[in-house]
Amino acid sequence: MHNIPMRFSGEHACVLGASSDLGMAVAKVLSDAGLRLTLSACSEKGIARISSAFPTATILKLNLAAVAHNATMQPDATLESIDSPEYLVDCMQSNFEEFVTGAEPVDVANYMETNISGRAICLRYISRMMLANRFGRCVFISSTAAALPNAGQGFYAASKLAGEALYQNLGVELGGRGVTACSLRLGYVQSGRGNTFIESNPQAVKRCPAKRAVTPDEVASTVAFLLSDNATMINGTAITMDGGLTACK
Known part of the structure; x- marks a missing residue:
């Protein structure tokens, strides 16, 4: 067996939404690779989980809803405390599954503001630091629901497609200046809400x-x-990792 080593020119990785099973796994791999970590979660329970697992990491409480809601008033203080990461992994996503015809308008507006506007503001802030250093790599964790949603996943799929568009355009706009981005579309994953769905289906x-x-x-x-x-x-693309799920009729 031959191991091909992965090389990292940077030293600092930021994982947003790190308290999920997936975020924890990503943080561990990057920590094992020797990268300094900044990790975020949106709840006290999430903060406690990542603080316990990664005691040397910088831990941030970052709430996308607050980021989006307060954008017209003042910069988010949590974002301002992030110290120039070379790598960004965006695992953030709130849960909202409703039929398009049945969802409450206020819930739709809040969900989209949180997961599209909030994400865009975070990406803008962090990518500008990368641009100043002329180096950065960004990965957005998307879902095959963007291409093949189940009933009730319309708003989730829309937010994932919007996230993919933001990261694609970042790669297009900044690829020539050292900052690249892509999305990873995941199928069914053995973690969190994925496990709940798999057990029921x-x-x-x-x-x-x-x-x-x-x-x-x-x-x-x-x-x-x-x-x-x-x-x-x-750069500027979405890669699918679903075991062939979306290749099937």
Whole structure:
């Protein structure tokens, strides 16, 4: 067996939404690679989880809803405390599954403001620091729901498509100045809400040619590769990691 080492020119990685199983797995792989970490969560429970697992990391309480809501009044103090990361992994996503015809308008507006406007503001702030240093790699954790949503996932899918568009355009706009970005579309994942769905819908995974869900460790290793110097020319695109799910009718 031959191991091909991954090279990282930078030293500092920021993982937004790090308290999820997926975010924790990504943070561990990047920590093991020797990178300094800044990790965020939106709740006290999430803060406690990442603080316990990564005692040397910089821990931030970052709430996308607050970022978006306060944008017209003042810069978010939490964003201002982030210290020039070379790498960004965006795992942030709030949960909202409703039929398009049945959702309450105020819930729709709040969800979109949080997951589109809030994300855009965070990306703008961090990418400007990368631009100043003329180096940065960004990965957005998306979902195959963006291409193949289940009933009730319309708003979730829309927010993921919007996130993909933001990261794609960042790569287009800044790729010539050392900052690149891409999205990783995940199928069914053995973590968090994914486990809950799989337990209730075991037939869904059977539709996948691989006959199983993606593991958090597999995702984390792929994210690390996409951030590494080995993947410098992967830019402005979305990569699908779903065991072949979206290749099927």
